[in-house]
Amino acid sequence: MRKITTHTIGVIAITALLAACGQQTTSTPALTAPQASSTVVSSGALKYVQNELVVGYTDQASLQNAVSKVNGVVVATIPEIRVALVRVTGDALKVSGTAMKQAGLRYALPNSVVTGETPTPGVGTASLTAQAASADQIFDELPQYSLDPRHMNAKAAWDAGVTGKGVLVAVLDDPGDVSHPDLNPNWTGKAYDPFLDKVYTDPAEYVAAYSSPYAEHGTAVASSIVSPKDGKGIVGVAPDAKFMPVVINPAHKTENEFYSSFYIARGAVWATNNGARVLNNSWGGGTSFGAVKDAFDYAMSNGTVVVASMGNSYHDEFQYPAALPGVIASGALDASNRKTTFSTTGRHISSSAPGQDNMLALPTWLGGGRQLISGTSFSSPHTAGMAALALQKCPNATPYQVRRMLETTANGSIGSNAAGFDRDTGWGLLDAGKLAATFKTCDTLPARGANVSVNVKYIDGTGTHPGILADVILRGQGYRAGATDDPTPQYMTTTDATGQGNFAEIAPGTYDLYVAGADLSVTGGLPEDRGTYVGTLTATSGSTATSPDRKNIVLTASSPDLNPADPYEPNDTPADAKTITYGQTTSTAYIFGRPQDNDYFKFTGAAGDKITANVLAAGEIGGSLDSYLYLIGPDGTTVLTENDDRGTPRIDSDSEVSFTLPAAGTYYLLVSSYTIASGGDDNSPFNKYQLKLAKN
Template identity: 75%
Template sequence: MHKPSRHNLNCTLGVVALTALLAACGQQTPGTTSVATTPKADLSEHATVAQSGKLKYVQNELMVGYTDDASLSRAATTLNATVVATIPEIRVALLRVSGDSLKVSSQAFRLPGLRYAQPNQIVTGEALPAVQGAASLNAQAASKDQIFDELPQYALDPRHLNAKAAWDAGLDGTGVVVAVLDDPGDVSHPDLAANWAGKAYNPFLNKVYTNAAEWVKDSASNFASHGTFVASSIVAVKDGKGIVGVAPGAKWMPVVINPAATTENEFYSSFYIALGAVWATNNGARVLNNSWGGGTSFGAVKDAFDYAMSNGTSVVASMGNSYYDEFQYPAALPGVIASGALDGSNRRTTFSTMGRHISSSAPGQDTMLANPTWLGGGHELISGTSFSSPYTAGVAALVYQKCPAATPFQVRRVLETTANNTIGSNPTGFDRDTGWGALNAGNIAKTLTSCDKLPAKGANVKINVTYADSGGQKPGVLGDVILRGKGMRAGATDDPTPLYLSTTDAQGNATFAEIAPGEYDLYVAGADLNITGGLQDDRGTYVGSLTATSGSTRVNPDMKDVTLTAASPNFNPVDPYEPNDSLDTAKAIAYGQTTQTAYIYGTPDDFDVFKFTAAAGDQIKADVLAAGQLGGSLDSYLFLLGPDGKTLADNDDRGDPRIDSDSEVTFTIKAAGTYYLAVTSYNIATATGDDGGPFNKYQLKLAKTN
């Protein structure tokens, strides 16, 4: 339940909530070396940030997908916006707008030639699992088969990743480049310097670094260590000192998506993450490691990852540290290799997120990794799915070394079919805890003796949705599309049948990259009523089937057109009671009346005010029917004001215990007169933001109960 303080009607700005979670690790910062923590103005993304719940976005930046340059130019002119930057490979642009980008997005979403329009989201963080610090290193008991360079690494031993067996067979990642999308990795660390590919990239600056000293000078911070830990899992050089990575012959490129200049978690926005992924692909990376989470099922980051996969680059992501069975992005995006974390006994760590989309698992508990030189150097024991993910990326690099022409789906299946599937809750195959099992590099070397033994190629699918109603046919925007493999046993924790989800864009398209070929049940539903509101019959549904063909591509996908009898969302609703934003303009409401559907939308800090006449002793009940009862996205807040305009009662969430996010006020009137009911959103009422979404719909109901 929300616990706001009372505010008057002069409140500040906010936005519609959207969850964003960091799938990062636990980190130990020894602090043995002092590093200046003043902001690096030339490296950090400086902008006004709006926030609501866990969503953060750049307030005046809009991210759009466009079909061609002419469409982008027309959109910029219509919106009176400036094009800040573009990613031509995926036709995505960053626009600077004069107003709040969330509000502008509803207008932009309807413009011809735009595939989507979204506020430029910034990833935020979550609690991290506990870790061990440097003081614990000397206490480790290690067997001889856990010493590969100098320090013990159980993760690589024959009972876990079985790395030496792969190396002895000639698979060490030679010739393969892995990009680490993270905070700045230390290219000068003794374990990493020899395997730096010679390039590092800051997408916000659009700056390529080729000088290690300059990179370190700009990167050094008390908070930047995660990227170094991650890189060392993959490519730490085998030289008899320190530690070794699972692919010690591979090269790596750091791509900054989190400058970590003044805090551990200050991620760049989605546009620059997408730009970094595209740059890495264009500069030769065959694997992209993403030890982070947050975002949505469509938009610039998905487009960038789809682009990478279409160019033969695998995308690996950590499952997350949520402890739950749930979808998190980007791990749940179609085609992404999602990695879970294991402890030293090959059991799922308690924090590792689970789910049907998991591919496999790798060590992620107390892994021995390199600490950046600007934080004292040396090594730390670190935990998190952030480190199972790079081990997975490193093993993927071994496959690419052997078979450079392998597709991302083939790489994924090689990892899965050679994994140790005796671990986890299903000792004979797949389970939602650990996927297909514990990765085993030695098994890959033993099994993949020639590229003729690669599994079948994956498939690429495109679904186009159209809404048909009394107004004609319109693009199936904000629809939900599910591909469910035939024969899926819903709820079964040991069922490997694939399941993919996506949201349609402004043109009604949903794409699925590098998925398993085969027969699918296809489920399509119109715009999500939890977002848009409305009647269930207005949404429309479709159930059919689809064949995903091995070898279909992003350019020539398997296609399906679906027409739904469904209402198209209204992105520019008209409130029948406006203007009613003050006591002077209040609209009348009487006992026993329920208003027409109205909206908290259209003006900053929108308050809709209604007035009624009451007698002394009247017991009243006022209800706001919003997201909880009507659908839509309004988390309502209701004020009862006296004749003098002072607050007599207010409510956020109805019920005790809480029923839902709708609002309800009961009150006994003390003196006859004119009273007022003011409806707004929780964000506006609590001064946490300007909440102006077009789906902030509600109805106000007033009753006399005595």
């Protein structure tokens, strides 16, 4: 896997959702310029398209209302999942606070950009040299240890007629070379670029558009799934399956030019609508909610299996989308059936497949032929190919049933637990031959999976409110914390602005249910104000996305205060300024109550006083305020200094000014928000702050 990350800041996402707590469209024309022409900016770890928001909405009227409030324009929608891309005139990160307080939005986030990291040492393309191969490793012309009887045992499945025939696999990646002799015979005749919203049917046009020295990953990935068994080159796990590329990384000028989250989601929905039964995702990054999760949930609700690589981080950790509920997460093995050193591990792993020195196709625009390449990027398509085999045998199998077909026939003797599951390799090495032998008919299919919807409400002294941004954990009963061989399922998600948290295609059974209220790092308050719930939930085999197992939770927790009282109001002009003294930190105040709230404080200083004033806001005490601070002279109008984000380089979104006073007198500190300072409106009840003044 080429490790990719969708950088997002949790506080930004949470703030956006929380601000929506006040409460099928047709697509509009898509952008027509390459992504590279859009301005990508950074705020800490977050990279996003500067003037674009991704909005999850509940209905068309709510979307239009929110768009009008930020003077935005709907660029495109994905009506199947009620997600819109909105272009705004200002900075999306700053505008999101205003947009998100509108009723009827499930979330609204800056359109985060997926970017590549430096390749992991030892993971990449190796030189193609003569291989010491046994006869049972050569299926067409070149040796492929990954498919031999000691590894994935593919020929045994093919000999039984299980070749993936009739199954379409979508590869979300950089441009797979549809003209390559290992891919062209099984190309379905369509390729899609979700950014351009363009479908290619002419291979010459497609190759001319995407030929690049940086685009090779998708070709290698696709070849491991669908290369035909034709006596030439290599063969894929499912040599009679069809594939179509969905370009989420054009890779024109660099190896990594991944599209943003909106377009990845659009590509997944398009592939589902165009017949894909498997989506392969040899990339990683993102969060536990948002447009990509919505798109994958949509795919699974339509019977499409979603496969993702675990990652190349070397660590035991959650990476998305592999850790999303319902996704089949694939780890990488070497030729000795040991976990590769780089493969990410964790409880959410499903199974493993060869991911070290795989013999795979090289695009014709890079000379054609084949290459040796490594990473969990290539264990994932091996797994996607296995899913195609399972779906040929049992086309009505649900995504969870396909997962269990693969897991129950895997070679569990590998890894740290020879008896079955472990966090390094999952249920073991996938075995195509055993899959075909076990499921000669579909009468012995595993039980169907379950779909669960948890709705959370908060109850406090002011009444009952939507359970915004609650953390929801489903943990199978019998869970052994810390045990590396414990297969007990565990799933996590975050509720949206309506209090809803959804789990797609999970294991049926009885779960311990843990719910915790809204993140107090955003809303503020004491730990005991957050509130928790512990109970049980039964996930029923066969429940669906349209008829899920529902659980309603009323959580005794402090609901976010939508109408906080500012103890210093009115202080909106110099004449109304409230006094602050050296060494004092104010009580909590708010930039709230009107579209452009400006709070004035005054202090008396002597000539030569070296002062420092700090606004403690989102970065220090939580909340949603991206503060802006001015120091104003005794005339009440002259700005002596000002600051948006403290620190050089930037530490966070709080503000700090340091200044030596030129003369004795009364000076003013004006606290506002970046949005207001830029001429916009900002009226969130979570815009809390404290002002601190010191003489150095």
